[in-house]
Structures are given as C-alpha cells and as structure tokens.
Amino acid sequence: MSRLTRLAAAATATVALTVLASGPTVAGEPTVTDPRVVAHFDFAAGQTPENIVVGPDGSAYVTFAFARQVARVDKNGDTRILATLPVVENPMTPVIGMAAAMGITRAHDGTLYVTYATGTSETGVWRVDPDGGAPVRIAQLPADGFPNALALDETSEARWGSPRPEAGGGTLYVADSVHGTVWSVPRQGGTPTAWATGAALQPLAPPAGLGVGANGLKFHNGAVRVSNTDRQTLLRIPVRADETAGPVETRATGLTWIDDFGFTGKGDTVLAALIMSDDVTLVRPDGTQEIVLTEQDGLSNPTSVAVRGKTVYVTSASFFKQVPDPNLLLATPKG
Incomplete structure (x- = not known):
C-alpha cells in the first residue's frame, strides 16, 4: 500500500509501537529458505514496486506505483517496462x-489488469496487453476512492456469462481502501458493483488508523480474501453460487501494518507483507503467525x-527508508 511524504511522519512515529504490537509468533523451523534479492529498482524514478503477480515462466509482473508503470522482471532480475x-x-x-x-x-x-488511483475521472481498472503497449481503461471507479489490490476469478459465469477463460469471461474484484468496499467488475469491462461492504472492510480515522481499510486482495478457493491495514486483520468473503458476497469472516488478527499477501499453496496458509516492521509473516489457517523473512534478508518496507x-x-x-532500496526478493x- 502506497504512502507518501505527508504520512511518513505519522508512520515513522509509530514504528516502535508497530513492532511491539505484532501478532503472535509460533516457534519452529523456518518456512522459507535461501532469500536473495534479484533486482534493485530506481527509487528516484518512482520505481516503488507496489503489487505483484507471477506468470507461468516464473517472471514477475509488478506495478511501480509512483512511476505509474507496469514492468516484467525475470528470475535473473532483468526488468522490462511494459506500459506507463x-x-x-x-x-x-x-x-x-x-x-x-x-x-x-x-x-x-497473459492480459494484465491494473488499478490506477488518481483522485480524478481516470481512477479505475486498466487493461494492459501481454506484450505491453498503451493501457486501456475498462472500468471507472469513484475518484474519491483508493483502488488498491485486485484479483481475477476466471471461473465466474453467473453474472457476466462466458464461463470459459479463453472467451474472456470472469470477474475482477478490487479493494477500495478509502471506501472500505470490494468492487466487482466484469473482466471485459463495464460498470462496477459494490460487491462487499461493512465495518470489517472500513478504515479507521486518525489517530486510530491511517484511513486505510481494505488493502490486499486475492481470489482463493471460492472466496475473496482481503487484508485490512487499519484493523490489522485478514478476512474471507465467500462467493455464493449467484456471485453475491457471503458474510465477512475474520481469519486472523494482530497483523500490524499488513499490506498484501499470497497463499503458499492450495490450502489457506498465507504469507503476508508487514510494511512498517520489514517482515513477512506466515499466517496459518488457525490464525497463528510466525515471522519468516525480515529486514536482514533484504526486505525494505515490503x-x-x-x-x-x-x-x-x-x-x-x-517508502520510509533514509537510504531507500526498492527491490524484488525471491x-x-x-516443505
């Protein structure tokens, strides 16, 4: 989740509290090994990697938040800008x-979809062709919102039709950090729907929070999973047969400064980025947690x-380092 200078002072002042308030850890063997930074990016040029998705060949596709770019980074760290x-x-x-x-x-x-937050009518979901080129906006989202992470469910068919992925069917889900809403958008583009709302997705007003609620988002095992930064939670929202949202379930708490996250496999175990404490924590299905990567491994506001x-x-x-080192770590x- 992006932060800028006007938030930095408040963020820095709470770093100590952040570390002290981290969720419970469970002793045990490390769950990841061989951490190595494969690419360093240009902070001065706005190459602050915000979000990531991985292709079949192992290449990472990332957004550079402040450069407004979409890039492909291979496992050797070679970086190619696909679109701006x-x-x-x-x-x-x-x-x-x-x-x-x-x-x-x-x-x-191979089609990429990106959220663009601008505070203007350009805010929305944009499509980028696999080989790059000029991005095309496919859905407009509220200018006063903050569209953050998004995910694609290509199996969706009840609402939009075209159940086959190759036919272009599916639903995009977008986390709006300011409105505390998960929007749904047809993959082919169109009018967004406020798919899920409620207190669990809402931000907290300062000084209780930064005003950043729903943040990270994944579609996994028939449900939309969402992190809430201000509330330090990881949530699950079932997708019903008619494509509507089921009740919001809280799956983990105490995740201070949680940003986005990824699932380790077909189960419900998660690796979550904790942006201010420079950690990645493993979150088990029962909500227990264990730090598995730290600043010493190369993390720098993950x-x-x-x-x-x-x-x-x-x-x-x-974002908040005196000597910034935006990077990609593998x-x-x-197990």
Missing part, C-alpha cells in the same frame, strides 16, 4: 495525493507477496 499509465493533471488521490499504479492481476491469456511453485516473491517499495518455500 497516462499522466494526470492535478491528481487528488486520497491518502497519498498523487497518481499511483496499484494492484495487478493476470489472466490465463508491499506484496506471491508464491508460484517452489518460489516466493516479495516486493519492497522502501526465496524458497520449505
């Missing part, structure tokens, strides 16, 4: 005050996690 979102005059983005490329997800055909096969991917945006999951 359009310049916005006088952005008025809530929370951060500037235009930012936020969440990213990928369809089976923002998102993805897992594909035998590789864990972690992006770090380094590690190997154990």
Whole structure:
C-alpha cells in the first residue's frame, strides 16, 4: 500500500509501537529458505514496486506505483517496462495525493489488469496487453476512492456469462481502501458493483488508523480474501453460487501494518507483507503467525507477496527508508 511524504511522519512515529504490537509468533523451523534479492529498482524514478503477480515462466509482473508503470522482471532480475499509465493533471488521490499504479492481476491469456488511483475521472481498472503497449481503461471507479489490490476469478459465469477463460469471461474484484468496499467488475469491462461492504472492510480515522481499510486482495478457493491495514486483520468473503458476497469472516488478527499477501499453496496458509516492521509473516489457517523473512534478508518496507511453485516473491517499495532500496526478493518455500 502506497504512502507518501505527508504520512511518513505519522508512520515513522509509530514504528516502535508497530513492532511491539505484532501478532503472535509460533516457534519452529523456518518456512522459507535461501532469500536473495534479484533486482534493485530506481527509487528516484518512482520505481516503488507496489503489487505483484507471477506468470507461468516464473517472471514477475509488478506495478511501480509512483512511476505509474507496469514492468516484467525475470528470475535473473532483468526488468522490462511494459506500459506507463497516462499522466494526470492535478491528481487528488486520497491518502497519498498523487497518481499511483496499484494492484495487478493476470489472466490465463497473459492480459494484465491494473488499478490506477488518481483522485480524478481516470481512477479505475486498466487493461494492459501481454506484450505491453498503451493501457486501456475498462472500468471507472469513484475518484474519491483508493483502488488498491485486485484479483481475477476466471471461473465466474453467473453474472457476466462466458464461463470459459479463453472467451474472456470472469470477474475482477478490487479493494477500495478509502471506501472500505470490494468492487466487482466484469473482466471485459463495464460498470462496477459494490460487491462487499461493512465495518470489517472500513478504515479507521486518525489517530486510530491511517484511513486505510481494505488493502490486499486475492481470489482463493471460492472466496475473496482481503487484508485490512487499519484493523490489522485478514478476512474471507465467500462467493455464493449467484456471485453475491457471503458474510465477512475474520481469519486472523494482530497483523500490524499488513499490506498484501499470497497463499503458499492450495490450502489457506498465507504469507503476508508487514510494511512498517520489514517482515513477512506466515499466517496459518488457525490464525497463528510466525515471522519468516525480515529486514536482514533484504526486505525494505515490503508491499506484496506471491508464491508460484517452489518460489516466493516479495516486493519492497522502501517508502520510509533514509537510504531507500526498492527491490524484488525471491526465496524458497520449505516443505
């Protein structure tokens, strides 16, 4: 989740409290090994990696928030810029005050979808072709909102039709951090629907929070999973047969400064990025937690996690470091 200078003072002042308030840890063997930073990015150029999705060949697709870019990073760290979102005059983005490329997800055909937060009519979901090129907006979201992470359910058919992924069917889900809403959007584009709302998704007003609620988001095992940064929670929202949202379930608490997260496999175990404490924590299905990666491994304000096969991917945006080091770290999951 992006932060800017006007939030930095408040964030820095709470770092000590953040560490003290971290969720419970469980002693045991490490669950990831061989952490290594494979790519360093240019902080001065706005290359602050915000979100990540991994392709079949192991390449990572990331958003560079403040550069407004979508990039492909291979396992050797070679980086190629695929697209740049359009310049916005006088952005008025809530929370951060500037235009930012936020969440990213990928369809089976390689098409990328990105959220763009601007505080203007350009705010919404944008499509990027597999080979790059000019992004195209497919859905407009509220200018006074903050669209953050998003995920694609290509199996969806009840609402939009076209059940086959190759036919372009499916539903995009978007976490709005300011409105405390999960929006649904047809993959082919159109009018968003406020799919899930409620107190569990809402932010907390300062000084209790930063005004950042629903943040990270994944579609997993028939449900939309959401992190709430201000409330330090990990949530599950079942997708009913008619595509409507079931009741919000709290699956873990005490996740101070949780940003985005990724599932370790087909089960419900999660690796979550804790942006201000420079940690990645493993969250088990029963809610217990264990820190598995730290600043000593190379993390620098981690923002998102993805897992594909035998590789864990972690992006770090380094928003609050005196000597910033935005990077991509890889590690190997154990077991």
